[in-house]
Amino acid sequence: MARKVISNIFKLVAGFVFFIPITWMLVSSLKTNNEIILDPIGLPEKLNFSNYISAWVTANFGSYFLNSVIIVIGAMILLVFVCTLAAYAFARFKVPLKNVILYIVLFGLIIPNMMLIFPIYRFFDRVGLMNNLFGLILLYVAFGIPFSVFILRSYFLSFPTELEDAALIDGCNRFSTFFRIVLPASKGAISTVLIFQFIGFWNEFVFAYLLLNSDKLRPVSAGLGNFSSMFKTDYAGLFAASSIATVPVLIIFLIFQRYFIEALAGSLKG
Amino acid sequence: MNTSKTSILVRIKDNTLSYSFIVPMLILYGVFSLYQIGTVFYLSFFKGRLYSRTITEFVGWENYIRLFKDPEILQVLKTTFTYIIIIVVLKIGIGLFLSLWLSKNTRTNKIARTLIFLPTATSGIATGLIWNTMYNPRYGLINNALNFLHLDFLTRSWLGNTDTALFSIIVIDLWHWAGFILIIMVAGIQNIPQDIYDAGRIDGTNNFTENFYITIPLIKNVFLTITLFIITAAFKVYEYIFATTKGGPLNSTNLLAIHMYNTGIKDAQVTYGSAIAVFLFFLSLVFSGTFLILSKFGRAERE
Numbered sequence: 001m002a003r004k005v006i007s008n009i010f011k012l013v014a015g016f017v018f019f020i021p022i023t024w025m026l027v028s029s030l031k032t033n034n035e036i037i038l039d040p041i042g043l044p045e046k047l048n049f050s051n052y053i054s055a056w057v058t059a060n061f062g063s064y065f066l067n068s069v070i071i072v073i074g075a076m077i078l079l080v081f082v083c084t085l086a087a088y089a090f091a092r093f094k095v096p097l098k099n100v101i102l103y104i105v106l107f108g109l110i111i112p113n114m115m116l117i118f119p120i121y122r123f124f125d126r127v128g129l130m131n132n133l134f135g136l137i138l139l140y141v142a143f144g145i146p147f148s149v150f151i152l153r154s155y156f157l158s159f160p161t162e163l164e165d166a167a168l169i170d171g172c173n174r175f176s177t178f179f180r181i182v183l184p185a186s187k188g189a190i191s192t193v194l195i196f197q198f199i200g201f202w203n204e205f206v207f208a209y210l211l212l213n214s215d216k217l218r219p220v221s222a223g224l225g226n227f228s229s230m231f232k233t234d235y236a237g238l239f240a241a242s243s244i245a246t247v248p249v250l251i252i253f254l255i256f257q258r259y260f261i262e263a264l265a266g267s268l269k270g
Numbered sequence: 271m272n273t274s275k276t277s278i279l280v281r282i283k284d285n286t287l288s289y290s291f292i293v294p295m296l297i298l299y300g301v302f303s304l305y306q307i308g309t310v311f312y313l314s315f316f317k318g319r320l321y322s323r324t325i326t327e328f329v330g331w332e333n334y335i336r337l338f339k340d341p342e343i344l345q346v347l348k349t350t351f352t353y354i355i356i357i358v359v360l361k362i363g364i365g366l367f368l369s370l371w372l373s374k375n376t377r378t379n380k381i382a383r384t385l386i387f388l389p390t391a392t393s394g395i396a397t398g399l400i401w402n403t404m405y406n407p408r409y410g411l412i413n414n415a416l417n418f419l420h421l422d423f424l425t426r427s428w429l430g431n432t433d434t435a436l437f438s439i440i441v442i443d444l445w446h447w448a449g450f451i452l453i454i455m456v457a458g459i460q461n462i463p464q465d466i467y468d469a470g471r472i473d474g475t476n477n478f479t480e481n482f483y484i485t486i487p488l489i490k491n492v493f494l495t496i497t498l499f500i501i502t503a504a505f506k507v508y509e510y511i512f513a514t515t516k517g518g519p520l521n522s523t524n525l526l527a528i529h530m531y532n533t534g535i536k537d538a539q540v541t542y543g544s545a546i547a548v549f550l551f552f553l554s555l556v557f558s559g560t561f562l563i564l565s566k567f568g569r570a571e572r573e
Binding site: 008011012014015016018019020021022024025028036037040041081082083085086088089090093094095096101104105108110111112113114115116117118119120121122123138139141142143145146149174178199202203204205206210221224225227228235238239242245246249250252253254257261264265 | 285287288289291292294295296298299301302303304305306307309310313368371372378379381382383384385386387388389390391392393394395396397398399400401402403404408409410411414415418445448449450453454457502505506508509512513516527530531534535540543544547548550551554555558
């Protein structure tokens, strides 16, 4: 019994060690710059939320946050629409060259997107998508396709066809069968894809920083990039801004953790 | 009556309709991924600057010849492979230890797993910035905590020192992704049927030895998947370094991805940068291919 208690305490300590950097960020975000410099590991004298207000208003994180929301929601809606349709066709229909197309798409799983920065930078510049939120949304959707198609296709393959057959016999066409029967029954698989991609889209930095160089359009991740190039560092502002960027994802992640873990376990089997 | 078991869905062969399901995906993937992959190969055979809109001077293999003669690339590769070897060993070691320790679904284990998994949700850039402040020699958590514990002799400028900078970046990476490895390994362990452990008990395994006789051999394929994931991720390490050392001090943290980015964007040598990108692509491909073959081989062996 005592051994069990001790082992549990060690486990919680190990877990807490991983939580230290987040604690450091949250605690420091409530301190003044003076407190951070004079007593770096102490607690704040009083909870000081002014860092958040100045990050939100003066440092533009309010507008970055709104841009993040627009980009992430736009990309998620488009991604689900595009990928469920395609994954369904891959799972159900006989299409010429289907396997070739599927392999080309799944090939995307091993392409490091980083290698595409130069052509994409030039492409966005030439077609006028630079500093365009919608351009970034399209790019994110394209990057999300291989993984989403992979997960959704394996779900549709395991999903029984009887319901769809019945709907077709009753006179539904392919599209209405899809939207009225298949989509509502795939909420679980779609949530898995969405939570995975939500985190990826919200956190994406390289392309957002490069392709949206107008400060008005930047999402939070790219906005944080400003802090890496400042010589005179505003620590309190940095901690508050990082918290603004991080805490919403952490909360959503905690709520939907189950789906995230399912996606990981699922990709293991594939 | 139709006696065929095939669903009518599959039997209807209306290609136009079927393709209309796929086309939106194909257009996006084609334009923003496939076409761009083609372009990076194309650019690597030309000469030109980032901001010139037309790149016309064909130079053949010149960028690649330069790449293989570039002493800087050699240093970058040495750093990158050092990083990869250390990170593979540490991530697998820590991930395996934690997953064997925390694999059962008790409440404490679930809490610990969640806490370790949580960093996965933070962005690379926020992670880099937070750790940058933690490593700060004067105001950072690490040196101040060491002083507090009277371990002053251990304090140093973690990121400003060529001896410790790369390892400090590795620690950031470990913190960020250890939970991810843990969750995948736990999923692998939980897939092992209980009766194998029961049979092991009859043959004399105990709580400790069953890890070596049963668990580890049975999650062999999970190791392959994870190693592949860790290596390909290491080729992409960018944000932590952007937020901290930017490749320094003295290039000691100049990994392949950051070097490629700096060559193409900061120095605006976009065509030479593209050659580095193609090189990076083939490195990832070689590793992915090797591991795919290995895991197929492992699977065939078991069947």
